[in-house]
Amino acid sequence: MTTFDPDEHQHIRYNPLQDKWVLVCPHRMKRPWKGQVEKVEEETIPRHDPKNPLCPGATRPNGQIFENRGAINGCSNPHPHCQVWASSFFPNEPAVIHRTQKEYFEKHKVPLLVDYVKQELEKQERIILQNEDWVWLVPYWAVWPFETMLIPKRHVLRIEDLTDQERNSLADIMKKLLTKYDNMFEVSFPYSMGWNGAPTGDFYKEHCNHWQLHALYYPPLLRSATVKKFMVGYELLAMPQRDLTPEKAAEKLRSLSEVHYKTLKAENANK
Numbered sequence: 001m002t003t004f005d006p007d008e009h010q011h012i013r014y015n016p017l018q019d020k021w022v023l024v025c026p027h028r029m030k031r032p033w034k035g036q037v038e039k040v041e042e043e044t045i046p047r048h049d050p051k052n053p054l055c056p057g058a059t060r061p062n063g064q065i066f067e068n069r070g071a072i073n074g075c076s077n078p079h080p081h082c083q084v085w086a087s088s089f090f091p092n093e094p095a096v097i098h099r100t101q102k103e104y105f106e107k108h109k110v111p112l113l114v115d116y117v118k119q120e121l122e123k124q125e126r127i128i129l130q131n132e133d134w135v136w137l138v139p140y141w142a143v144w145p146f147e148t149m150l151i152p153k154r155h156v157l158r159i160e161d162l163t164d165q166e167r168n169s170l171a172d173i174m175k176k177l178l179t180k181y182d183n184m185f186e187v188s189f190p191y192s193m194g195w196n197g198a199p200t201g202d203f204y205k206e207h208c209n210h211w212q213l214h215a216l217y218y219p220p221l222l223r224s225a226t227v228k229k230f231m232v233g234y235e236l237l238a239m240p241q242r243d244l245t246p247e248k249a250a251e252k253l254r255s256l257s258e259v260h261y262k263t264l265k266a267e268n269a270n271k
Contacts, residue, residue: 063200064091065159070190072220072228090199097196098211105210113212114155121153126250129176133169136177138250143240145222145229146184146249150177150215157198157211177217180256185225193217 004011012021049055067082068075075081090098104112120126120137128148129136139149150173156162162170181189198211222229222244235241257264 063087064094064194066192066194068192070188072190075190094196094199098199101210101212111155111210111212113151113214117151117153125247128180128250128253129173131169131173133166134173136173138246138253140246142246142249143242144218144220145242145244146181146217146219146253148177148217148253150174150217152213155209156213157208158200159195159197159213161213176258179258179260180253181217181219183256183261184253185221186261187225189219190221191217191219 002009006024007026010023010025010027012023014021063084063086065082065084069081101112104115108115117135117137120140121130121135126138126140127135128138130153133154134150134152136148136150139147142148150170152162152166154166156166178189181191193215195213195215197213198208220228231240
């Protein structure tokens with residue numbers, strides 16, 4: 001009588017977990033070998049897949065850095081809502097800004113916003129704050145009541161081109177501008193803000209000196225912490241309009257303290 005050898009004899013085994021059987025045929029491993037040797041091709045794996053947006057090293061034409069603040073702007077939770085959206089296409093707004101700056105540069109041989117800031121610094125009408133590296137102002141063409149622009153004094157294409165000094169001074173002026181915003185109506189001032197800079201991806205190979213890095217702040221509040229500016233009717237269907245002039249908005253923001261209202265209240269309470 002032949003003794004069963006699981007390494008030699010065909011048999012079946014039961015899988016109780018999946019309630020099914022598997023056939024085991026160890027004798028098939030003893031089939032004659034014809035001597036063939038199959039060459040193993042070594043697979044070359046790229047460092048990154050340019051078609052995968054999540055893969056390190058993948059580039060995109062546009063990376064939009066933005067932040068929404070306040071429930072009135074749709075922030076359902078009180079945590080910071082700063083995000084970066086990288087897209088494989090050039091979105092509408094950056095594409096328009098790219099075109100207008102390029103047209104201005106081709107005509108005047110100087111970046112549009114570099115020229116604009118120079119004029120604003122000369123007039124001082126709409127300047128709110130400035131330091132060694134940055135200018136915070138209300139644009140001449142501002143639409144929202146307290147819309148502002150934060151822009152470097154030096155010609156800078158992209159945010160990664162900032163020096164350590166410029167990054168430090170950026171943090172300083174942003175702290176002050178946000179304090180002034182909060183002091184406006186003594187509330188955590190809501191806004192949508194974002195950075196615009198020269199496009200990336202294949203645009204790195206192109207001439208983008210017409211670009212100037214800048215940030216835009218779009219706060220919706222108008223007369224109080226609860227009164228919001230709505231773009232409706234004529235403004236929505238025809239063109240934007242504003243009641244408060246950019247010059248008056250800049251004057252109001254300039255007049256506000258650089259010390260947060262909560263700090264002032266705490267100091268007064270302790271006196």
